[in-house]
Structure formats: C-alpha cells, structure tokens
Amino acid sequence: MELLNSELKNKVLDSMMKIIDRERENIINENKKDLEAFDRDDQALYDRLVVNEAKVDGMIQAIKEVKDQEDPVGQLKSEIVLDSGLKVTNRTAPFGTIMIIYESRPDVTIEAAVLAFKANNKIFLKGGKEAYNSNVILEKCWHEALEDNGLSRDWITLLHINRQETQEFLKNPPEQLDLIVPRGGERLIQFVKEHSTCAVLVSGRGNNFLYVSEDADWEKTLKVIVNAKTDKISGCNALDKVLINKHIPNYEAKVKALEEVLKAVNVDILVDSSIKGILSDATEIPEENTWYEEFLALKIVLAEVDSLDQAIEMINKYSGGHSASILTEDKVKAQKFMEQVDSAAVYHNASTRFTDGGQMGVGAELAISTDKLHHRGPLGLKQLVTNKYYVFGDGHVRV
Known part of the structure; x- marks a missing residue:
C-alpha cells in the first residue's frame, strides 16, 4: 500500500470539508x-439515522479535528542499538485495509472514513440499508475529494451488498482485509466472527451499570442517573442498570425518590424482588436474560445489593464491558471499584455518557472497543495503526 504524505492527506480532508458544506x-x-422510509417503532435507531444542520456541522468538525491531529503513521515507538551492532527501530504503521459494519448512523460514514484515511488505511464501509441514500451521497463526496487531489476512489468504498453477499465477502474478500470492526449487537458480532478470516475488533454492546454506595451523595446520584439514562437513549454509553446499596441511610425513602425522578422523565422501571418490596407498583424483572440486555430505550433496572463486592461481581457477570460508574464519597471504595470492574471505562461520581471519543479527548472515533486487543475504549486516530520493526545491519548473521 502506498504511504501518502501528511500534506496530501490533509488536502483531501480540506476538500472534503468544503464539499460537505457545499452539499449540505x-x-x-x-x-x-x-x-420517510423508516419504521419509527425503533426510536433509538431512528434517532441515529437523523441528519440535520447540526449533524452536518458535526461531520465537518470531525474532519477538522482529525486533520488537525498529528499523522499517526511513522511515529517512533522505540529505538535501540544492540551489542551486535544491529539498530532496531519500532515505528507505527497502517493496518492496511479495514472494514466496518454499522447500522443507521450516516455520520459513521464520515468518521470511520476520515480516521482510516488519515491513518493511511483503505476502508470498506458496510452501512445499513436504512441509511442507503444518506450513505451514497456521502460516499460521492468522499470520491470527489479524493479525485480532486489525484487519488483513487478505492481508498474509501461503500458496499452495497445484502446479508448473504456480506457473508461471502467476509469469507472471500476481493482483497486482503486486515481488520474488521462490527458496530452493533451480539448477532452482528457473532455473524462477523463466524464468517470472517481476519482480525475482528469488537465494538460491543453497552448494558452499562451504576453502583450507588451507602455513602453516596444523593443529590449527585440523582443528577448522574438521570443524565446517564436520558441524555441519549440510543447511545451505547447510556445507563441500563442501577445497583443500590441497601445500607444507605433512609434507604426506602431514597428508592422512592429515585422512582419519582425517573417517572418524571418517562423512564420505565424494572425492579428485582427486593426493590419490589418498596416499589410495589413497579414491574419485576421478567427473566435473568434481562440482566444481559442493552435497552437503548427509556427503560432501567433498579436492584438492591448488600455490598461493594456484590456490585462488582454482578457487573462483571452481566455487563457488556463498556462503561460502569460508582457513586461514592469514599475514594478507597471508588479505587477498588475502578480497579476490579472489568470495563473499557470506569467512572467515579460521573455519568457513563462520557465514554465517547470527543468527550475523552480522542476526537472522532471509529468505535468504542470492548476488546482488550489491541485497544479498549474509543478507537481514535492513534489507535488505527499497528507497528513495524525496522532493523538495520551491515552483513549481520545470527550465529
């Protein structure tokens, strides 16, 4: 694959910003x-599909942020001269060709492509059929920006294939794929893992948990829970489960107050058997599978726990490994929670809604990885490279 210089890549991005603004x-x-063609029964998916003036501005801003970042390719990671005289240098290098599979969000067609391109990767974009028209015009914008700067359209390709054709593409790609990122639910992830022949980096489900310790500041707790649940229900960083320590002072009154606050913002509440004893009108969790579910809706589970250890155990068993938060005024408890909960992002006295590239200082993101290799959390520009060793000798042989 040809290595493009930073100046040329940035010229493409400059062109793309102007073209999107012109074509808004x-x-x-x-x-x-x-x-108009979408069934609004799935409100979360509909919200992700919408492109308005603000979304177009966001696309332009995402490109600008990536353009302004340092080129991640060729960065020196380490350098050493061995006793043998060999000079060993380790530098960042592109993956090669990336494929991303995603639903609904046309802005991913911008963010994924700009990140892949700036990191000198080709990218195949497999968007959902519900965003067909949006994605097609955005691909045309990309191709114009590339061709205006003397580059092939092949750097950024939108795939117009169905499920069966996608399966065949994964098994027998027309060229070598180096990395696939499925952004979606468990079924999509399993589909990709089953049929692909290259590395798969999972952008997993949310199903995020929040634990309320017995010493939590209740005013902070209510504010954080409402924000984490309602700020954007379609976000993978939205809150789904709240575990409340039963030793909180005025426990029953606070549980009722939480119910009142959540009902005021139209959140449906499911409860475990213990909380059911306090909130008698609430619906009890129907089955254990509910604990594994990412809601993407105005729905939340409230459950009782006896201790920090029980909360950690439950989160590690049921959560998607995305984001988890503890509300406590005890820094020792917070540290234990944050060290022992196995999630990509852990929070102390803060909403899970901050698990986002822009909010975490990464900028535009390809996805939120819940894998541990090669990176966990927001996949930004710096994470879309691998590495390569450059070894310099003078007739060296190993003996």
Whole structure:
C-alpha cells in the first residue's frame, strides 16, 4: 500500500470539508428519503439515522479535528542499538485495509472514513440499508475529494451488498482485509466472527451499570442517573442498570425518590424482588436474560445489593464491558471499584455518557472497543495503526 504524505492527506480532508458544506442541503434531503422510509417503532435507531444542520456541522468538525491531529503513521515507538551492532527501530504503521459494519448512523460514514484515511488505511464501509441514500451521497463526496487531489476512489468504498453477499465477502474478500470492526449487537458480532478470516475488533454492546454506595451523595446520584439514562437513549454509553446499596441511610425513602425522578422523565422501571418490596407498583424483572440486555430505550433496572463486592461481581457477570460508574464519597471504595470492574471505562461520581471519543479527548472515533486487543475504549486516530520493526545491519548473521 502506498504511504501518502501528511500534506496530501490533509488536502483531501480540506476538500472534503468544503464539499460537505457545499452539499449540505442535498445531504439532508437524501437523509429525509431514508427517514420517510423508516419504521419509527425503533426510536433509538431512528434517532441515529437523523441528519440535520447540526449533524452536518458535526461531520465537518470531525474532519477538522482529525486533520488537525498529528499523522499517526511513522511515529517512533522505540529505538535501540544492540551489542551486535544491529539498530532496531519500532515505528507505527497502517493496518492496511479495514472494514466496518454499522447500522443507521450516516455520520459513521464520515468518521470511520476520515480516521482510516488519515491513518493511511483503505476502508470498506458496510452501512445499513436504512441509511442507503444518506450513505451514497456521502460516499460521492468522499470520491470527489479524493479525485480532486489525484487519488483513487478505492481508498474509501461503500458496499452495497445484502446479508448473504456480506457473508461471502467476509469469507472471500476481493482483497486482503486486515481488520474488521462490527458496530452493533451480539448477532452482528457473532455473524462477523463466524464468517470472517481476519482480525475482528469488537465494538460491543453497552448494558452499562451504576453502583450507588451507602455513602453516596444523593443529590449527585440523582443528577448522574438521570443524565446517564436520558441524555441519549440510543447511545451505547447510556445507563441500563442501577445497583443500590441497601445500607444507605433512609434507604426506602431514597428508592422512592429515585422512582419519582425517573417517572418524571418517562423512564420505565424494572425492579428485582427486593426493590419490589418498596416499589410495589413497579414491574419485576421478567427473566435473568434481562440482566444481559442493552435497552437503548427509556427503560432501567433498579436492584438492591448488600455490598461493594456484590456490585462488582454482578457487573462483571452481566455487563457488556463498556462503561460502569460508582457513586461514592469514599475514594478507597471508588479505587477498588475502578480497579476490579472489568470495563473499557470506569467512572467515579460521573455519568457513563462520557465514554465517547470527543468527550475523552480522542476526537472522532471509529468505535468504542470492548476488546482488550489491541485497544479498549474509543478507537481514535492513534489507535488505527499497528507497528513495524525496522532493523538495520551491515552483513549481520545470527550465529
């Protein structure tokens, strides 16, 4: 694969910003076609599909942020001269060709492509059929930006294939794939893992937990829970489960107060058998599988725990390994929670909604990885490279 210099890559991104701004009305109109054809029963998916003026501004801003970042390719990681005289240098290098599979969000067509391109990777974009018109016009914008700067369209390719064709593509890609990132639910992830022949980096489900310790500041707790649950229900960083320590002072009154606050913002509440004894009108959790479920809706589980250890155990058993938060005024408890909960992001006295590239200082993101190799958390520009060793000798042989 040809290594492009930083100046040329940035020229492409400059062109892309101008083209999107020029085409914003057409982009929004094409998106309206997708919205009109969409079944609004899935509100979370519908929210992800919408492209308006603010979304177009966000696309331009995402490109600008990536353009302004240092080129991640060729960065020196280590350098050593061995006793043998060999000079060993380790530098960052592109993956090669990346594929991303995603639903609904047309802005991923911008963010994934800009990150892959700046990191000198080719990318195949497999968007959902519900965003067909939106994605097609965004691909045209990319191709214009590439060709205006003397580059092939092949750097960024939108795939127009169905499920069966996707399966065949994964098994027998037309060229070598080096990394696949499925952004979606368990079924999509399993589908990709089953059929792909290269590395798969999972952008997993949310199913995020929050633990309320017995010494939590209740005012902070209510504010954080409401934000984490309602700020954006379609976000993979939205809150799904709340575990409440039963030793909180005025426990029953606080549980009732939490119910009142959540009902005021139209959140449906499921409870375990213990909380059911306090909130008699609430619906009890129907089955254990509910504990594994990512809701992506105005729905939340409230459950009782006896201790920090029990909370940690439950989170590590049921959560998606995405984000988890503890509300406590005890820094020792917070540290134990944050060290022992096995999630990509752990929080002390803060909403899970901050698990996002832009909020965490990464900038635009390809996905939120819940894998441990090669990176966990927001996949930004610096995470879309691998590494390569450069070894310099002078007729060296190993004896």
